[in-house]
Amino acid sequence: MQIIDSLSEISDRYRALFVDLWGCAHDGVRAIPGAVEALRAFRATGGRVIFVTNSPRPRAGVARQLVGFGVPEDCYDDIATSGDSARVAMFDGAVGRRVWHLGPAHDAGFFEVPAILSDPLNIERVPLDQAEGIVCTGPFDPQADPSDLRPQLLAAKTRGLKLLCANPDIVVDRGEVREWCAGAIARLYTEMGGESLYFGKPHPPIYDLARRRLHAIEEIPDDAILAMGDGPATDAAGAMGEDLDLLFISGGLGAFETGTVVGGNPDPDRLARYLLETGVEPTYVIGTLR
Template sequence: MFERIDGLAAIADRYDGFVFDVWGTLYDGGAAYPQAVAVLQRLAAAGKAVVVLSNSPRPAAVVAERLDGIGIPAALYREVITSGGECHRHLRDRPDDFHAGLGPLAFGFDPGRFAHILPGTGFESTPELEAADWILNAGPRSGLDTVADYEAALARGAARGLAMICANPDKVVYEQGVKMIHAGALAQRYEELGGRVHYHGKPHAPVFARSIEVLGARPDRVLVVGDNRATDVAGAVAAGLDSLMLADGVHCDDLLVAGRLADERLRAFLAVPGPQPLWVADRLGW
């Protein structure tokens, strides 16, 4: 059963390591959230280990540079882990039969979104779906597009039996208050059409296992902090980790009334079968 808290101070002593989501938790595409820097500074002062875990299709260095630019320096965390970075690493190293068996040409809906993923892997991109050996899904051309805009390409890829790699399992994000679709929404539709999808990122186990390794903490002393029930909370539950769900992120329309978490909405939201957070708060704060 979940418990509401006003800030991280109420539970920080229970944990030695913290895994923070980025989008919807630390910022929403603009400036850092008002209390995000203060929270990370408090944890650093207390000697707590922090990993930043993002479903960004970009490499960790790009996300780290962005965080530094909004006032979250590398001194406040041990490492940034991104779904795009993990995708690149697996394509480069080909550590399993799936990645080793991919053909040389990848089709993407917006090649600009995976400019950092393919270089150095031995794979190349093609603008022609018919020439592709597989699909690299790092997101739509525009977050304002709809899944229906990609129906023809998705259906053709599924009919050809092309495997898809999804480099960002998020289905939607809020960018400065505007709701946009992301790669996970296209991947979900691809599966509905009979296509096969391999995911890198939350909620899938490998990124949580790597986070725990970097933190060097016992799993029962690690807290996942994020705003997405389907990725942050689900991944934490599957990995046996506690989680704190923030209400002012991707689920804000379901949970907030006049900017505040409404108890009746929260109860209704979490009554829907699915992974359950241990803690819930309006927003990130100390």
């Protein structure tokens, strides 16, 4: 494992990047300083950048969101979202035709039919007591404890409903505020004895989608792809499971634990303890993408 000061130190070893968004390219409010410039510089050398995100939104919705955060189109080639992977599964009937949407109203775009499907199931959103399955794009209130949903989840588990999780992230930091994600609800449902289905990081479907997005532009082998992100259980576990080299961003979710200061790198001793505790085995570590 090597601690680096900039992506340019190692970028000539790779032809493509699988880049996490939240905690790597932006903080949920604005672009992370240095990230846009680093990605632009990589693309200027002919490198390809695919954003790989656990957002439940379709890629077009994520692209619009990125503009608002100050992450411009010229720093990436394409986007693979957990939402796109999960949507395909939903319209293939993974949790039935009549579904209860557990998530905020602004995730309505999740129910738009992907263009790549020729014969999608006609999905109908219904109340929980009429549902054949659950589609979870996130909590209704990201500040509320997921355990508040126990009554609904117990009713669903009793009826044997499957829960499709559109975003396996447990938490994210929106600026300085930590928020719960769909993964926290799916984890609770599984702990209660229910069945949760995952399609984002660290699970294979989103990496299959990312490779398809990349190979539609250029055929690049796995040993020339560098994955990066700040989530031990999602970004890191996914890259390790896919046998991809990993650039771990210590200044995201683990900033406090690793002693990563703003604009700097982690404290080596605290980083070593954190990596041991989380089971992360990165190829490289950097404080923030720059």
